[in-house]
Amino acid sequence: MRLCRTHHERHGVTVQRHAVATADALVGVRDSKDRTGPVLAVGPREWSTFLAGIRGGEFD
Template sequence: MLPPRSADLDWQTSRSCSQGACVQVAAVGDGTIAVRDSKDPAGPILRYSATEWREFLTGAKDGDFDNVK
């Protein structure tokens, strides 16, 4: 599987963006989700399956990461 090209994706910035510390996400045509750091748009892109992304979002909403340091 080839990595997505950053310029080819429709990046969305998180609503909780503060002081430039932002996460951006984009849907990739093969059903995966791409994630990058907005401060480094040419940097690495992480890729997650739709299932992995749903599980992460559910965990975040449920507070699973509230005490992570």
């Protein structure tokens, strides 16, 4: 399994994204401060919708 690791920080909150290369093309997201914590896996459409919400200030 290959991981593509990126970080996003906004308003003091850091999100570490792991794109999991599988047949399901899921995106795994976890808190970078808790490296052994749970991973939230979402589909690419849901991830794109979430990113659009961040860019649009929906969570400010």
